[in-house]
Amino acid sequence: MTEKTIDLRSDTVTHPTEDMRKAMASAPVGDDVFGEDPTVNRLEAMTADLLGKEAALFVSSGTMGNLASVLSHCGRGDEMILGDHSHIFTAEQGGTAALGGVFPRPLPTRPDGTLDLDLVVESIRPDNEHYPRTRLLAIENTHNRSGGRCLPVEYMDAAGNTAHNHGLKLHVDGARLWNAAVALNVAPARLVQEADSVSVCLSKGLGAPVGSVIVGDADFIGRARRMRKVLGGGTRQAGIIAAAGIVAITEMIERLADDHVNARKLAEGLAKMDGIFVDLESVQTDIVYFELRRDDITPAQLSAGLKESNVLLNPTGGNLLRAVTNLSVSSADIDRTLDAFARVLDSGTGAAGDDAVVYG
Ligand code: TLP
Numbered sequence: 001m002t003e004k005t006i007d008l009r010s011d012t013v014t015h016p017t018e019d020m021r022k023a024m025a026s027a028p029v030g031d032d033v034f035g036e037d038p039t040v041n042r043l044e045a046m047t048a049d050l051l052g053k054e055a056a057l058f059v060s061s062g063t064m065g066n067l068a069s070v071l072s073h074c075g076r077g078d079e080m081i082l083g084d085h086s087h088i089f090t091a092e093q094g095g096t097a098a099l100g101g102v103f104p105r106p107l108p109t110r111p112d113g114t115l116d117l118d119l120v121v122e123s124i125r126p127d128n129e130h131y132p133r134t135r136l137l138a139i140e141n142t143h144n145r146s147g148g149r150c151l152p153v154e155y156m157d158a159a160g161n162t163a164h165n166h167g168l169k170l171h172v173d174g175a176r177l178w179n180a181a182v183a184l185n186v187a188p189a190r191l192v193q194e195a196d197s198v199s200v201c202l203s204k205g206l207g208a209p210v211g212s213v214i215v216g217d218a219d220f221i222g223r224a225r226r227m228r229k230v231l232g233g234g235t236r237q238a239g240i241i242a243a244a245g246i247v248a249i250t251e252m253i254e255r256l257a258d259d260h261v262n263a264r265k266l267a268e269g270l271a272k273m274d275g276i277f278v279d280l281e282s283v284q285t286d287i288v289y290f291e292l293r294r295d296d297i298t299p300a301q302l303s304a305g306l307k308e309s310n311v312l313l314n315p316t317g318g319n320l321l322r323a324v325t326n327l328s329v330s331s332a333d334i335d336r337t338l339d340a341f342a343r344v345l346d347s348g349t350g351a352a353g354d355d356a357v358v359y360g
Pocket of ligand 1: 009011012060061062064087088091140142144173175176201219251275
C-alpha cells in the first residue's frame with residue numbers, strides 16, 4: 001500500500017468532503033450575474049448573517065475578495081494604511097495599486113499581528129493638496145505571517161473605532177477569521193462588529209474547493225458587485241461551488257479546533273528538537289512557523305528530506321519554514337511527521353533540495 005502523503009504546505013490543499021460533493025451534485029442553480037442562482041444567494045445570506053452584516057458577495061478567491069473590497073472603498077490616488085507583513089501588501093501582486101491606483105501606506109506589523117493604532121492615527125494625512133487622501137485601514141485576522149495569531153475582540157473594536165473617528169473605513173482580511181473565532185471562543189460576527197468590510201475564505205481550513213465571501217452594508221456590496229464584474233469574477237451557475245461553501249460554513253467551522261490541537265502538538269514536538277526554534281506563543285491556530293538553526297542542513301534540504309518520507313511543507317524564506325494543519329491531517333499524521341523530522345535531522349543531511357522559496 002502506498003503511504004499517505006501528509007500535506008502541511010497550506011490549509012488550501014484539502015479536497016472537498018463527501019457532503020460537499022453531494023451538495024454540489026444536487027445544488028439548484030441559475031445565472032448569478034442576473035442574481036438568479038438560489039444557492040449563491042443562500043450562501044451570501046447565510047454568510048452575511050454569520051458575520052452580522054447586511055449583505056454579502058461570493059467571489060472566486062481571497063485575493064479577489066480583498067481586491068474588490070479595497071477598490072470599492074478607495075478610488076485612484078486614495079491611500080490605504082496596512083501592515084507591512086499583511087497578505088494584501090506582500091502576496092497579492094500589489095493588485096490594489098496595479099489595478100486600482102490605491103496608494104499603500106505600510107506600517108510595521110508588530111509580532112502579534114497588530115498595528116500600533118497611535119501610529120495609524122499619526123499616519124493619516126491631513127487635508128492638503130500635496131497628499132493622497134487616506135481612506136482605508138486594512139488589518140488581517142488571523143495574521144498569517146505572524147504565525148496565524150488571533151487579533152482579539154478589543155483590538156478589532158479599537159481598530160474600527162480609530163478608523164471611524166478619523167473618517168476611514170476598516171477592511172478585515174479574514175481569510176482565516178473562522179480560526180480566530182474558534183480559538184478565541186467568540187462569535188465571528190463579534191470579531192468584525194466594527195468592520196466595514198470583511199473577506200472570508202471558504203477554501204482554507206473549511207475545506208471548500210473554491211471561493212471566498214465579502215460582507216458589508218448593502219451599498220458597499222453593490223459597489224463590490226460591480227467591481228467583481230470588471231475583475232472578471234461574475235460567474236454564472238456558481239451555485240455548483242457555492243453549495244460546497246454552504247457545507248463549509250455549516251459543518252466545518254467547529255472542527256477547526258482539531259487543526260489547532262494538531263498544530264500545537266506539532267509545534268511542541270518540534271520545539272524539543274535540536275536546532276529547531278518555535279515561538280510556542282505564536283501557535284494559536286493552524287499555522288506553525290519555525291526556524292531552522294543548524295549549520296549542516298538548509299530549509300530546502302530539510303523539506304526535500306521530509307518529502308522523501310511523504311511529508312510536505314514549505315520553506316518560506318531565510319531560515320523559516322511553515323507547516324499548516326488541515327482537514328486531511330490527523331493526530332497520528334503529526335506523530336509520523338515528527339518521526340520524519342527526527343530522522344532527517346539526525347542524519348543531518350536532508351536531501352538535495354532546490355532553493356525555491358514558497359510564499360507562506
Ligand atoms: N494565503 C495562502 C498563500 O497565498 C500564502 C496560504 O497558503 O496561506 N489573505 C490571507 C491572510 C491569506 O493567507 C491568503 C492566502 C489570501 C488572503 C489569499 O487567498 P487566495 O489564495 O484564495 O487568493
